[in-house]
Amino acid sequence: MLLAVDVGNTSTVLGLYRGEDLVASWRVSTDRMRMADEYAVLLSRLFELAGLEPPARAIVSSVVPPVAPELTNALERYWGVSVQLVTSELVAPLLDVATDNPREVGADRMVNAVAALQYRADAFIVVDFGTATNFDVVVRPNRLLGVALAPGPGVAAEALFARAAKLPRVDLVAPEHAIGRNTVSALQSGLVFGYAAMVDGMVERLAAEIDPQYGEPFVIATGGFADVVKPHAKRIDVTDPLLTLRGLRLLAERT
Numbered sequence: 001m002l003l004a005v006d007v008g009n010t011s012t013v014l015g016l017y018r019g020e021d022l023v024a025s026w027r028v029s030t031d032r033m034r035m036a037d038e039y040a041v042l043l044s045r046l047f048e049l050a051g052l053e054p055p056a057r058a059i060v061s062s063v064v065p066p067v068a069p070e071l072t073n074a075l076e077r078y079w080g081v082s083v084q085l086v087t088s089e090l091v092a093p094l095l096d097v098a099t100d101n102p103r104e105v106g107a108d109r110m111v112n113a114v115a116a117l118q119y120r121a122d123a124f125i126v127v128d129f130g131t132a133t134n135f136d137v138v139v140r141p142n143r144l145l146g147v148a149l150a151p152g153p154g155v156a157a158e159a160l161f162a163r164a165a166k167l168p169r170v171d172l173v174a175p176e177h178a179i180g181r182n183t184v185s186a187l188q189s190g191l192v193f194g195y196a197a198m199v200d201g202m203v204e205r206l207a208a209e210i211d212p213q214y215g216e217p218f219v220i221a222t223g224g225f226a227d228v229v230k231p232h233a234k235r236i237d238v239t240d241p242l243l244t245l246r247g248l249r250l251l252a253e254r255t
Contacts, residue, residue, distance in 0.1 A: 002017045005059070007060065008063060009030060012028055016047075016055060061111050062086075090251065091251065094250075095143075097110060097144045098143050099147075110144065124138040129222070129224060133153070150225075168184065170187045193232055197224055
């Protein structure tokens with residue numbers, strides 16, 4: 001079996017694959033201070049709860065530098081797992097990263113681009129709602145043209161609540177109307193409908209910069225906020241919550 005791990009700034013997503021089948025997945029908080037022994041306890045408990053044996057292999061994508069070494073140490077020391085780390089060099093056989101400095105592109109950006117190419121289209125925009133909202137622009141056969149990013153909705157909401165003492169914390173769900181008639185619905189309107197409008201506007205702008213020979217880009221949304229935004233964004237074609245895990249599996253298979 002293969003363990004695919006996507007370490008983000010806020011949360012870490014783990015998926016256990018048997019061949020192409022995802023047999024278990026978990027989401028835990030990302031802790032920059034967690035040590036190898038603590039990862040061993042966490043992982044052993046997750047495997048036990050799922051009734052599964054530890055995997056023989058693992059692939060790890062991380063945008064939080066302190067995490068990957070400790071996680072790798074736990075997997076190698078306790079279970080003898082062979083661990084691959086996603087780097088621009090690892091991805092190079094599968095993806096042409098056409099940015100000024102491919103080494104500075106986040107591992108998750110490259111993994112999502114690899115996964116997007118499994119869809120039927122010639123151009124893609126991946127909208128990944130995480131700590132940041134990322135827009136990855138990909139064209140066939142295998143080129144990541146570049147990325148745009150903005151604060152994620154959770155980060156934007158927290159900044160707003162921290163700076164405005166009278167504003168209450170609200171659930172990030174769509175209100176009934178865009179015109180808010182109370183503080184809660186006003187906040188929800190701006191956060192949900194505002195991000196939906198940003199997605200539509202950014203997709204429009206990014207699409208205009210893609211060579212017309214590729215046609216209209218296929219837009220894939222992923223991340224925890226994708227399902228909230230999709231009903232209100234005109235330019236999202238599909239949501240795929242497992243996009244990054246699938247990209248990790250594909251990388252592990254082909255490298």
